[in-house]
Amino acid sequence: MPGNAPHIPSEAAMYEPIVVRSGAHTWCFRCERGQEGILLKEFARLARDPREPFDWFDAAMATHELARLRARTPAHAIQTPVHIPHPLSEEMQP
Incomplete structure (x- = not known):
């Protein structure tokens, strides 16, 4: 059903991957423009x-x-403004 279809952003709506390497570990993060706050959390x-x-x-x-x-x-490519809270602020607490 079209109403239940997952949202699949276009490549143009996505940022390039952010790769973090630390010791033997590697993380790869990617988000849609306008969703930066979710990634920061x-x-x-x-x-x-x-x-x-x-x-x-x-x-x-x-x-x-x-x-x-x-x-x-x-x-014009960014869908919504992003509030970036300080990592130690109450907003970032679980």
Whole structure:
């Protein structure tokens, strides 16, 4: 049914992948333009989790790369404005 079909963004709506390598671990993140806040919350969630080898330095590097990609994106291509909360703010708490 068309109403239940998953949303599949076009390549033009997606940012390039953000790859973070730390030791033997590699993470690859990608999001649709306008969904950056969701990705930032995921960076913070991973960095807070002591079971994950993804730390706050990795989160900072990934956030910097996302900001770089966003800066290269024309304003008309971004669907919605993004509020980027500080990683330690109450907004980022589980």
